[in-house]
Amino acid sequence: MDAGGAVRVSWDQVFAWRMRRQFVLPRGDVDAVGVAERLCGVQAQVTSAAETAVALRCTAGETGSVVRALADRKLVKTWAMRGTLHALTPELGVAALSLMGSARTWEKPAWTRAAGATPEDVAALVKAVGEILDGTVLTREELVAAIVAEPRFHPLEAHLRSGWGSMLKPLAWQGALCHGPAQGNRVTFANPAHLIPEWPGIPDPDDAAAVLIPAYLGVYGPATPDIFDTWLTRNFLRKATVRRWFSNLGDRLTEVEVEGRSGFILTEHADELAATKPVASVNLLGPFDQYVLGPGTGDTALLPAEHRSKVSRAAGWISPLVLVNGRIAGTWESSGEGLAVSMFDGVPAPMAKLKREAQHVARALGQAGLTVTSG
Template identity: 65%
Template sequence: MKEGRSVRVSWDQVFAWRLRRQFVTPCGEIDVTDIVERMCGVQAQVTAAADLAVALRRRTPEPGALLPELASGTLMKTWAMRGTLHALAPEMAAAVLSLIGSARTWEKPAWQRTFGASPAQVAALADAVPQVLDGIVLSRDELVDALVADPAFHRLGEELRSGWGALLKPLAWQGALCHGPAQGNRVTFTSPAHLIRGWRGLPDPDAAAPVAITGYLGAYGPATPEIFDAWLSRNSLKKTTVRRWFSELGDALTEVDIAGRRAYILTEHADELEAVQPPRTSVQLLGAFDQYVLGPGTGDSELLPAAHRARVSRAAGWISPILVVDGRIAGTWEISGDDLSVATFDGSLPPTRDLKAAAEHVAEAMGHNGFAVHVA
């Protein structure tokens, strides 16, 4: 880590810097792939939410712009951070999959009891799937039918067909499969080598770590090794290993003091962060599962007041659309017909002009004519 320099910043500066780095404000004429790359991926459990996350970061939103990039292989969709589906740039995908896979969560007794597959069976699947998917795209049923035709996998058919993909995730984390182009409502799978031109497989974790860590800090910093691992794997990796990866980055990282909290930023961004002047007023509406909250995590009480966390992080893993005021999450919103309703945490009313502009941007990003805005 870079020594001999003390960088002290406020949370207002941190949030203003993140809003810029994540293309939330100001928006620009930015390519879809550049947005996804900067964000280290966008969560794509709900495709419409991923598309909205990208559209809202463009000055001139283009609804549906994400899907063509996934279909062409410019981006890939696969199970990645925290076991959830993400749209990712190929280099970042290879890096994070390598790190997530290094945790070997499928070898833990609790995982085996829950999903009924031994490490040997997962290893056999990881060998078989690339052969089945070599040069082709298959639906889930077609892939599973091909696998269970082998007696060694026959009893795994039910878990392989599960919509949650629990038994397929370890295969994704080992680079054996990824999602293929959508066929209507049908999920498809293929091999990364078939989808991505020039795919080189997964790097060694020690080689992958600098790519993932610097990418993450470039969008969500300053952060600690523990926060990075919570984003990546829900803290499934060994703490000593993650700390070593940070330490080995040496002078590429600079320690930052944020109101007494110690964290790290990329050294190349330290001056920019220190010089940031927070805007007088900043109001944004971001969609469900947005990376602005998922990057640092809903447990960050500076970003999201702990008393209101349950209103954002809801049952079954649902992350609500959020109102962001001056970089902090200040409420949630929802759409019903032509109405966009905002519920603030403390009852305060954001500037009407700014809120209306944010709602107009949402409407444009969704291909809607416009919403009537209501605030509770």
């Protein structure tokens, strides 16, 4: 903090603070629920990626913990941030759904043209699906069959059967459905109010923002309203609305300057961030990891622009990460008993540290060990 009272920190301090807050360094004595709560959910579009993200953050983590938490109904799996599947705690889940729903993307002409469904169709679907899933769990095929039994929904059948779930996402954001217990490789759907004990229901967006923004800043700060909205909706919300939500938090937020860039952090964390010392570290994180998804792959302080395509790849794939001092410095891939590391800019791979990290990756993947190579 400088003489004028402003909080000024370096990116090295920010990354050290984020790693600690995100159970990257050190790993935490937590379970899947604790990790999902801290990270504002873990992306679960690929289940194995969610399992890896959790296991690598737990001192004794192993694969399968996310699936168990979902089966125990301590986490809910649904389409949330950026329209992608996440495993979330119910409290943060309903907050995210409320804010996603407040964007009303299904009322935009572009969505109507692509989906072939009007806002009135979506409203009717919310009501119909709520009744269909009243106390039952159905596979996608069973749910779609029940929906299109109503003649007015016949034109929507192809979109309802799409594996991308575009037609179902607005229903999830309004609390009409979520993913249910898996039946082998088949996806099921349920009403979250029936699936999750003490489901709190979808709150008012202003109330939801007062929950989700502090949770986000508590692990991905310092950040701006625009960065938060990029993480949440890919900037579909009105900028004035998001700025108002930040403003409503008042003195709960403190502005921070990081090497010329301004953002907000929770006031309760400001002194802790200012006192954080940079760390010399090497860490491995898996694909689709929240460490990069939280601030976004466009954050050039975290991920150099010239290397973004190596992390954010075709078809939405997000590569496994090599972190050096908290910055993304390479990627890795595993195959069989091997782990191949590709460092950026021809920087020599820190093999001794990578081999230690590979032991944790092996544990997270349920393997006895991995041999590290550098390409």
